[in-house]
Amino acid sequence: MGLKITVERSTSPKQKPDTSNLVFGKHFTDHMFIMDYDAGQGWHDPRIIPYQPISLDPAAKVFHxxxxxxxxxxxxxxxGGPVLLFRPFKNLQRLNRSNTRLSIPSIDEDLAMEALKQLIKIDEDWIPTDEGTSLYIRPFVISTQATLGVSPSEQYSFMIILSPVGSYYAEGINPVSIFVESEYVRAVAGGVGNAKTGGNYAAGLKAQEEASGKGYSQVLWLDGVHRKYIEEVGSMNVFFKIDGKVVTPALNGSILDGVTRDSVIQVLKHWNIEVEERKLSIDELVEAYRKGTLEEAFGTGTAAVISPIGELNWQGDKMTLNEGRTGPLSEKVYEFMTGLQKGVVEDPFGWVVKL
Structure with a gap:
């Protein structure tokens, strides 16, 4: 690694929230990690400091x-047990793939992992232990050079903040309702749909707002070219159990390569459940529903882990799945994945990292 991480402890610890009533992403721990980049110098000055606002020039490229x-x-x-992380290097590797796509300098993954471990150790007492809770970790990079020229920035900041959280969706493990989007487009192959960058989420806000106004938790996106092939839900990859097989859209350059997605595919194969990664059209899905072969659907993602889908709305037609209840496969995957992450079930894959 080469660089030494300095630590400045907070002298004014914050009051911790009620862990029995946590919402997602509203509270933040006492400390944060930050490291800077300058062209010609590279990444430098890695440090853990008290959680605080940051100061940026109005011309900083991230804003524009x-x-x-x-x-x-x-x-x-x-x-009474150790702190556990779930496949953290997989996330850091994906962060660097996103960096490459956005012309951001790569980060030393070993240094980032060491920073993450030290930060969590310092704020370990913020980790909630109530059912359905966890400590959410948000690493991110912003471009900070103060110039309006359209070119990659020559200055950046890499930061990590921590947040004790409850369930991402208000429904928890109960099924969510999803609106299938037919007007707006989120991403296309060749764009930045497979990078975890803010613009992807900004592009989805209008559709999400309209879906929420109709009583739906999330949007299911179709491909941006043909407007017929299923891609992903706004904050999750998506899986369907059709006639005994599990089908998920194949990675195509506009779908995020989800860590939970990859994990679930491996778990299903470990259980000898057939998984197909392929193109899946909305017409095929509707036909399967009409034939009674669409058995279950669920989303996967770090925030929600597993989120069963109880209803899909496609052009005004409502498809109720498994009578609106959590399906047996969704529940089995959820229990296994959360059990792995909490260290209460055996880890046959070597995914869990103990701090």
Whole structure:
């Protein structure tokens, strides 16, 4: 690594929230990590400091050209047990793939992992242990050079902040309702749909707003070219159980390569459940529903882990799945994945990292 991480402890610890009533992303721990980049010098000055606002010039490129990437991870702690991370290097590797796509200098993954471990250790007592809670980890990079020229920034900041969280969706593990989007487009192959960058999410806000106004939790995106092939839900990859097989859209350059997605595929194969990664059209899905072969659907992502889908709305037609209840496969995957992450079930894959 070469660089030494300095630590400045907070002298004014914050009051911790009620962990029995946590919402997602509203509270933040006492400390944060930050490291800077300057062209010609590279990444430098890695430090853990008290959580605080940051100061940026109004001309900083992040405000004007959206050169930014982020990741989402979680830490878990069972009462009296060690702190556990789930496949953290997989997230850091994806962060660097996003960096490459956005012309941001790569980050030393070993240094980032060491910073993450030290930061969590310092704020370990913020990790909630109530059912359905965890410590959410948000690493991110922003471009900070103060110039309005359209070119990659020559200055950046890499930061990590921590947030004790409850369920991402208000429904928790209960099924969510999804609106299938037919008007707006989020991403296309060749764009930045497979990078975890803010613009992808900004592009989805209008559709999400309209879906929420109709009573739906999230939007299911179709491809931006043909407007017929299923891609992903706004904050999750998506899986369908059709006639005994599990089908998920193949990675095509506009779908995020989800860590939870990859994990679920491996788990299903470990259970000898057939998984197909392929193109899946909305017409095929509707036909399967009409034939009674669409058995279940669920989303996967770091924030929600597993989120069963109880209803899909396609052009005004409502498809109720599994009578609006959590399906047996969704529940089995959820229990196994959360059990792995909390260290209460055996880890046959070597995914869990103990701090």
């Amino acid at each position: 050209y959206g050169q930014t990437v982020f990741e989402g991870m979680k830490a878990y702690k069972t009462p």
